[in-house]
Amino acid sequence: MGSAAVWAALSLVSALSAGCSDDGTGQTATQATAPGTMTALPSTLSDGTTTGPTTGTSTDVSTSSSSTSTGEDTLTTTDAPTTGNPTGPKFDVGGADLGGGDTDGCNFSPDANLTGTVYAPNLQLPISGALVYVTSGPVEPPADGVYCAECVKLDCDTPSTFTGPDGSFTLPAVSGPNQKLVVQKGQFLRVVDLSIAPGPTALPTDQTNLPGQWNPAAGMWIPRIAVYDTDPDKVKNVLAKFGLGQVDGTGALLGGTENFTLVSDDTPAFLENLAEMNKYHIIFVPCATTKFWPGAPTVPDSRRENVKAYVAAGGKWYATDHSNEYIEQPFPDYQEFHAPAMPDIQPAYDSNGTVVDPEMLAWLQALPPALKDIGGGNPTLNNLPGILTRLNYSGIDVISPVIVQDMEGKDVDVGHHTWVEGPCASCSNPQMVRPMAITGQYGCGRMMYSTFENSSDNHPGLNPQELVLLYMILEIGVCFEQTPPPPPPG
Numbered sequence: 234m235g236s237a238a239v240w241a242a243l244s245l246v247s248a249l250s251a252g253c254s255d256d257g258t259g260q261t262a263t264q265a266t267a268p269g270t271m272t273a274l275p276s277t278l279s280d281g282t283t284t285g286p287t288t289g290t291s292t293d294v295s296t297s298s299s300s301t302s303t304g305e306d307t308l309t310t311t312d313a314p315t316t317g318n319p320t321g322p323k324f325d326v327g328g329a330d331l332g333g334g335d336t337d338g339c340n341f342s343p344d345a346n347l348t349g350t351v352y353a354p355n356l357q358l359p360i361s362g363a364l365v366y367v368t369s370g371p372v373e374p375p376a377d378g379v380y381c382a383e384c385v386k387l388d389c390d391t392p393s394t395f396t397g398p399d400g401s402f403t404l405p406a407v408s409g410p411n412q413k414l415v416v417q418k419g420q421f422l423r424v425v426d427l428s429i430a431p432g433p434t435a436l437p438t439d440q441t442n443l444p445g446q447w448n449p450a451a452g453m454w455i456p457r458i459a460v461y462d463t464d465p466d467k468v469k470n471v472l473a474k475f476g477l478g479q480v481d482g483t484g485a486l487l488g489g490t491e492n493f494t495l496v497s498d499d500t501p502a503f504l505e506n507l508a509e510m511n512k513y514h515i516i517f518v519p520c521a522t523t524k525f526w527p528g529a530p531t532v533p534d535s536r537r538e539n540v541k542a543y544v545a546a547g548g549k550w551y552a553t554d555h556s557n558e559y560i561e562q563p564f565p566d567y568q569e570f571h572a573p574a575m576p577d578i579q580p581a582y583d584s585n586g587t588v589v590d591p592e593m594l595a596w597l598q599a600l601p602p603a604l605k606d607i608g609g610g611n612p613t614l615n616n617l618p619g620i621l622t623r624l625n626y627s628g629i630d631v632i633s634p635v636i637v638q639d640m641e642g643k644d645v646d647v648g649h650h651t652w653v654e655g656p657c658a659s660c661s662n663p664q665m666v667r668p669m670a671i672t673g674q675y676g677c678g679r680m681m682y683s684t685f686e687n688s689s690d691n692h693p694g695l696n697p698q699e700l701v702l703l704y705m706i707l708e709i710g711v712c713f714e715q716t717p718p719p720p721p722p723g
Contacts, residue, residue, distance in 0.1 A: 306495050320648035341390045343405035345429045349436035350400045351416055353703075354445030354476025356438055357602065358695070359400025360707070361596040364416040366393035367406045367429070369552060372413060374454050375420040379511045381547040381677030384712040397631050398592075398599035416441055419512055419710020424452035424617035438672075445476040446492045456514040456549075456710065459503070465689040466520035466553060469495060471699045483691040498522035510543050515706065520686055521555030521577065530558040537563045545720045546675030549709050553683050554626035554651070560682045564677070566635055566721060567649055567680075571628035571660045578659045581624045584685075586655025586669055588618045589674075593652055593704050600700075607694030619655060620697050622669060622685040631667045639718040647718065649672040653701055670701055672709050676720040679709040 244378070353362040368391055376382075387393055392406040406412075409429040414436070415532055417423070421443040444453030455477065460469050469486045472493055473479065479490040496503050501523070503509060510516060532540075540563040544550045552559045555577045557570050572578060588594045597605075597614050605614035612621040635648040653670040656663055670683045687702045695703070 249440050291471055299319045302554070307486055330524050341392070341407050343392065343407055344431050345406045345408040346433045347402075347404040347406050347414075347429070347436055348433065349402060349441040350438065351396045351402065351418075352400060352442040354443050355474065356442055356476070358475065358703070359396075359398075359599070360418055360443060360595075361396055361398045361400060361592065361599070362708070362711075363396045363400070363402075363416060363443070364393065365396065365402045365403065365404055366391055366415050367427070368415060369412050369413050372415055372422075372424050373562075374422060374449060375456075375511075375514075377515060377625050378457065379543065379546050379548045379678075381717065382428065382712050383716055384714050398595040400599075414440060416443065418443060418707050420454065420456040421707075421710075422454040426452075443476075455492065455514060458514040458515045458517070459510075460493055460517040461498045461519060461522055462495040463498055463519050463522050466686040467688045467691075468517045468519045468702070469493075470688045470691065471695070471702055474695055474699070475703055480693075482693070484693045485691040498525075501536060504539060507539050507542070510539065511546070513548070514710070515549040515551065516543070518552040518556045518559050519551075520553050523556045523559060524577070532558055532562040541675065541720070544678035544680055547677035549678060549706075551706070552680075552683070553686060554624075557627045557682065560680060564673065564675060564680060566633065566723070568632045568668075568671070569628050569630045569668075571657065577626040577682050578628055578657070580659060582658040583621060583623045584625055584655035584657065584669065586620050586653050587666075588620055588701075590650070590652045592708075593701070594618050596704060597697075597700065604700075606697065607692070607696060609692050609694070611692060611694070611696040612698075614697055614700075620701070622655060622698055624686040624689055625657065625659075625669070626685045626686070627684040628660040629671070630660075632668050632671060633672070635721055637718045637721050640716050645718050647721070649673040652705060653683075670705060672705060672715070677713070677717050681705055681709055 239552055259675070270296060320410065347365075351360045351365065351366075352358060353360055366387065392404055394402050394404045396402045406429055408429045408431040412429055413429045414427045415422070416425075422441075423442070423444050425440045427440075427584045444451075444455055446453060447455050447457070458472065458477070460472065467486075469478075469491065470480065470484055473486040473491060474484060477492045479487045540550060546561075550559075557577075561568065561570055588597060594617060597620075598617055600614065612623065614620065632649040632651065634646045636644050637647055639645045649668065649671040650673070651668040651671050654666050654668050656665060657667050660667070667684075669685065670681075672679050672681045683698075683702065685698055686699050
């Protein structure tokens with residue numbers, strides 16, 4: 234973990250969010266037609282790293298199975314937890330559905346069978362790829378602030394599994410008192426004291442759902458999140474509907490109930506205070522707030538270096554459409570935006586996109602009908618892998634491989650992984666299929682970007698764009714199977 238300490242010592246910066254669809258008053262969004270001739274983009278489906286779409290989060294794990302899914306961790310078995318861990322095994326997700334505990338070659342004999350479903354804190358949205366496991370030993374919680382996390386391998390005798398696309402799991406275990414049920418996805422961690430009876434046991438959801446608050450005394454941890462308080466592109470509403478706050482009948486956050494920090498979008502002061510930024514695992518810079526700051530869309534050198542250092546240290550950095558300069562200028566080698574001299578594209582456009590990540594697609598397909606179609610004139614998930622994305626204010630011309638050397642001197646591509654792609658009706662080549670939702674790795678952390686807004690108008694339920702956002706947030710929070718390579722030079 235020597236390199237992790239190096240990244241943790243680096244400085245960091247976050248960007249602010251802004252309203253988006255206030256641009257071009259009187260303009261209407263353009264509906265994209267079905268794409269014609271498709272133009273493949275270099276590295277559009279890059280896995281980002283050789284170990285899958287993992288990002289520096291806190292307590293992560295590898296278990297006794299291997300995943301062959303695109304962009305997932307390779308999981309290995311060891312006879313004991315990785316050394317250098319003074320308090321016991323650490324836990325996090327790898328991302329594969331093991332379909333039950335893999336006990337081959339292990340020394341325990343299961344006489345119990347635990348079943349259940351992991352949900353989001355709202356108790357409605359199933360969570361795929363969550364780790365579920367049982368231990369009688371200590372569980373190390375996530376660090377309270379940005380840090381670099383590598384997966385620590387579970388003892389082969391520890392019963393463990395990952396949830397399937399529908400959030401369900403089956404876990405063979407050993408009966409007995411004084412055990413702990415651990416459920417984790419990234420820095421969402423729940424630990425429940427459990428006495429396991431022989432035979433089958435269906436666990437209630439209040440023991441298996443992800444927590445919605447940071448409450449260590451109750452065995453609950455969540456990521457520390459800072460969100461710019463923007464309107465539109467109200468990411469705060471999405472997080473509240475996920476279960477990190479309460480919403481009113483329109484789907485709007487009830488002020489004061491949020492279990493995250495709202496940041497004023499009036500000035501860039503937050504991004505110029507590295508110590509303050511380091512308190513958060515995830516920082517959201519939705520949409521157009523940044524364009525109103527002095528000098529926009531230029532990002533001052535000090536702010537740009539803060540962003541790079543924050544991500545290198547393990548932070549998760551998220552920006553959308555108008556705020557693309559807070560992706561392009563800190564990380565210029567990862568992508569090229571359309572009309573880079575502008576902070577946005579006019580008019581905004583809708584796009585008939587495609588979900589190209591297989592695990593995201595499997596999760597969306599497994600959602601119950603009520604979550605696939607929330608009504609109210611919102612797009613649906615009834616035409617997967619097709620997905621309509623609304624109010625795109627940016628376009629990406631290309632994403633590129635970004636090659637760095639890992640600790641063994643081997644080349645690793647840390648460039649963007651594409652989750653959703655589609656045509657840009659307001660770009661010079663409207664038929665060209667472009668990345669629309671992407672994540673890349675930089676040191677111990679990740680950056681994430683979407684060309685579309687995520688929550689423009691208040692509405693009950695989660696629309697397809699909001700579901701894509703939540704899935705990406707959870708996936709970039711998982712651990713590194715190996716020591717992450719250093720950031721690219723420059």
